[in-house]
Amino acid sequence: MATSDQLLVVIDPVARRTDGESVRIAKDVLGAGAATKVCLPEEPAEFARAVERRGSRRLVVVGDDRTLLRTVALLHHRRELAGCALGVVPVGGTLALARSLGVPCGAVAAARAVLDGTERRLDLLVDESDGVVLGALRIPPLNGVPEILPGGPAGRGGGHGGPGGPAGARGVWGAAAGGPGNHPWLRTCQTLVRTLATRPPRVTVPQHGGPASARLRVEVDGRTLVDLDQPVTTVSVTPGHAGAAEVEVRPVSLDGEVNTLRALGGRVTVSGPDFRYRADAVVTGPVRTRTWTVREGAWGLTLPR
Structure with a gap:
């Protein structure tokens, strides 16, 4: 002890x-x-x-x-x-x-x-590839996001702290600590390869210049909170209390009013066209589906x- x-x-x-x-x-x-x-x-x-x-x-x-x-x-x-x-x-x-x-x-x-x-x-969020989330995750990622962990698209085994990058360490450490990933020319090449190797998420930018939207299905404990027929601007999931995650979804507003959808649950699944998400300090994706389960305490x- x-x-x-x-x-x-x-x-x-x-x-x-x-x-x-x-x-x-x-x-x-x-x-x-x-x-x-x-x-x-x-x-x-x-x-x-x-x-x-x-x-x-x-x-x-x-x-x-x-x-x-x-x-x-x-x-x-x-x-x-x-x-x-x-x-x-x-x-x-x-x-x-x-x-x-x-x-x-x-x-x-x-x-x-x-x-x-x-x-x-x-509490802790754990996804199906054994990645962990301590604070919060957001879809889509905010602008100015940090570099994506190597190891291939997270939907094929990578993820935030998941098996695609051991404990999230090698990609994060190498780029920040002066390792091989810290050469500007190499980072440029890696970024270009990632861009060419993965399809961008299907995001709709409204004609009126409003926020971009995506079509995603969000399920909380098996109940559909929003489906693919309702475009959304953001989805956020945060470990809450007593084994329940706090889920917030902001659908696209058609009448000028924003009606945020909220739910609590122990299991959250997001699916749809390819999307990226930011979990704590790391951006992962693109993926087509991801499930997070709350581990209480x-x-x-x-x-x-």
């Missing part, structure tokens, strides 16, 4: 390079309050080995939202998520997910929360009391 005074602190390489001062502060605060072992992985395999060999130490990761996602996905795939109370010190450029979960974004406050906080059990996060 992990003990609160023994910590394994795994520091993401991107955090070390982008904000070394915050990393140093976090190490000092954690080291002053607990017995710590610090790990500085440079590759996804090293990161995975450090997590797997943590023993009785409580796991603390220092990094951005992608580090958090990578860690939860890895523990989920190893079926060790239920027994791990994860601590997070957000450092890096993308921290919206950590902030939305209640993690303090200052290095000192976050480190003190790891030392003095309490574990909170949170599936993971533990140490948060301020």
Whole structure:
């Protein structure tokens, strides 16, 4: 059983390079309050080995939202998520997910929360390819989306943290940490290949210049919330409370009024023409169907009391 005074602190390489001062502060605060072992992985395999060999130490990761996602996905795939109370010190450029979960974004406050906080059990969305969603997913993705994980279209085995990219680590880590994917010319070629290899989603742009729409079927616990005959502008799914996901669908307005459809359920299926979706910090697709199931209290996060 992990003990609160023994910590394994795994520091993401991107955090070390982008904000070394915050990393140093976090190490000092954690080291002053607990017995710590610090790990500085440079590759996804090293990161995975450090997590797997943590023993009785409580796991603390220092990094951005992608580090958090990578860690939860890895523990989920190893079926060790239920027994791990994860601590997070957000450092890096993308921290919206950590902030939305209640993690303090200052290095000192976050480190003190790891030392003095309490574990909170949170729901998790898991899709049929074993990908995980911690915060929310949105269809279609917002503009300015991050790069899509490699491994082929998610509908054929890829996905957010799914088997198509081990724990979502290799594609995310390589592009961000200065690996081969970080060369501009290579990223350009990869983007071109992905564009040519996949069909774009069938999206309708109204004549009057309003928001783009797509035709999707959204089912919640087997009940159809919206069908293919009703174009929609957005679909969002968020892990809620007590094992129920919160689903919101915004149909295309024909009379100037927007009537958002809402539902709660433990199983959500979206299907239709090829579509992409943003799950937390990662864009996946195109896919033709995807089902997310809520896992109640599936993971533990140490948060301020």
